[in-house]
Amino acid sequence: MTIKNVMVIGAGQMGAGIAQVFAQAGFDVKLNDLSEEALQKGLATMEKFLSRNVEKGRMTEEEKTETLNRVETTSTLNDANDRDLVIEAVVENMDVKTKVFQQLDQITPKHAILATNTSSLPITDIAAVTERPEQVIGMHFMNPVPVMKLVEVIRAIQTSDETYQTVEETAKALGKSPVEVNDYPGFVSNRVLMPMINEAIYTVYEGVAEPEAVDEVLKLGMNHPMGPLTLADFIGLDTCLYIMEVLYEGFGDTKYRPCPLLKKYVSAGWLGKKSGRGFYVYE
Ligand SMILES: NC(=O)c1ccc[n+]([C@@H]2O[C@H](COP(=O)([O-])OP(=O)(O)OC[C@H]3O[C@@H](n4cnc5c(N)ncnc54)[C@H](O)[C@@H]3O)[C@@H](O)[C@H]2O)c1
Missing domain, CATH: 3.40.50.720 (NAD(P)-binding Rossmann-like Domain)
Incomplete structure (x- = not known):
């Protein structure tokens, strides 16, 4: 057709x-x-x-x-x-x-x-x-x-x-x-991308580095056009949390557990660019 x-x-x-x-x-x-x-x-x-x-x-x-x-x-x-x-x-x-x-x-x-x-x-x-x-x-x-x-x-x-x-x-x-x-949870795009974003949030949560430093590492070291935390802010932190929950529930595997800091930001209404605040502050 x-x-x-x-x-x-x-x-x-x-x-x-x-x-x-x-x-x-x-x-x-x-x-x-x-x-x-x-x-x-x-x-x-x-x-x-x-x-x-x-x-x-x-x-x-x-x-x-x-x-x-x-x-x-x-x-x-x-x-x-x-x-x-x-x-x-x-x-x-x-x-x-x-x-x-x-x-x-x-x-x-x-x-x-x-x-x-x-x-x-x-x-x-x-x-x-x-x-x-x-x-x-x-x-x-x-x-x-x-x-x-x-x-x-x-x-x-x-x-x-x-x-x-x-x-x-x-x-x-x-x-x-x-x-x-x-058709499996997250397909390919979000199954690969979201755990990376979630892990980047864990590094902030655990005090490994500040958001700017995490993004710089991925940009300068891995040639990503934007860092994972900037990308998360653009996608929307509520959407990121929602997709992590789909992966966590869909596979029943703790490796997909959403970072507590991501949950806390979403509860606070810090949803990224669209709400004016996420890992960064937007005018
Ligand atoms: N935002 C992204 O980066 C992205 C990327 C890929 C896929 N998606 C997916 O695309 C879809 C839309 O996302 P978005 O970011 O454009 O959302 P959005 O909130 O910008 O737009 C959704 C629109 O759907 C309309 N709507 C709601 N219920 C409706 C109905 N019953 N009939 C007709 N219109 C209705 C709303 O009025 C709204 O204008 C979602 O499934 C999302 O997961 C989003």
């Missing part, structure tokens, strides 16, 4: 970016959110990103206008009734996601593929709430979506080869590099 049109559910930081890359690649896009404010904010983010591309000579003003014209916003989920592919990027909450998938299963055409951008929730369990589990898959974009090349494509145990191939081809059509992984 060739995908021609898509709907992105959720117009937050990920959804707006996903809608943008599909529109830039020429797909007909519907962007859905419950909140009209989120839709307007999503469009404004897209416009800002594309304007920067025009300024830098990466695209023309006409291409920018054409891209934006390919995106239609809607707060009605029923508008998914003519879509080939739907990518869900709502909040990281299993109850919310399963409800969206059950509705999409009723609304979308029989041939439609239903993908989720979840960072950590089991795709197999999401697929199981639908009557088309073989057409459900994980399409894990990285933040910021227009910049990052990777799409981690996660196969639920039920996902068919045909669904996988269609999604792989679609990711390539976006100019992205799809990488195939199977």
Whole structure:
């Protein structure tokens, strides 16, 4: 199957970016959110990103206008009734996601593929709430979506080869590099990244070094573009804690226990950049 049109559910930081890359690649896009404010904010983010591309000579003003014209916003989920592919990027909450998938299963055409951008929730369990589990898959974009090349494509145990191939081809059509992984807690990206971030937090907790020193070691010694504690602040410390809990519970292995300092920061509302304070203070 060739995908021609898509709907992105959720117009937050990920959804707006996903809608943008599909529109830039020429797909007909519907962007859905419950909140009209989120839709307007999503469009404004897209416009800002594309304007920067025009300024830098990466695209023309006409291409920018054409891209934006390919995106239609809607707060009605029923508008998914003519879509080939739907990518869900709502909040990281299993109850919310399963409800969206059950509705999409009723609304979308029989041939439609239903993908989720979840960072950590089991795709197999999401697929199981639908009557088309073989057409459900994980399409894990990285933040910021227009910049990052990777799409981690996660196969639920039920996902068919045909669904996988269609999604792989679609990711390539976006100019992205799809990488195939199977559905286990944290997939590959967060299973490797999050324990490193958690361990970096332990070094601060145990007084091994200050946050700045930890970040310098990884930047200068391992050539990481940013230190793990800065990255944790950008991702959001609540999200980091949530993913560590998924790993800890999913594998039942104490090596994934979240650092008490991470829990304490989250309890204090120190969530990183978005709240103005995490391991660093933001204006
Ligand atoms: N932030 C990241 O770095 C990152 C990276 C990869 C994947 N993800 C995953 O992407 C998903 C979205 O994350 P985000 O950071 O964009 O979140 P966000 O909070 O910025 O956006 C979520 C949006 O979903 C909307 N929403 C909530 N329930 C909805 C519903 N039932 N129908 C339609 N819209 C609904 C909200 O109004 C909000 O605008 C999550 O599953 C997250 O784990 C996030």
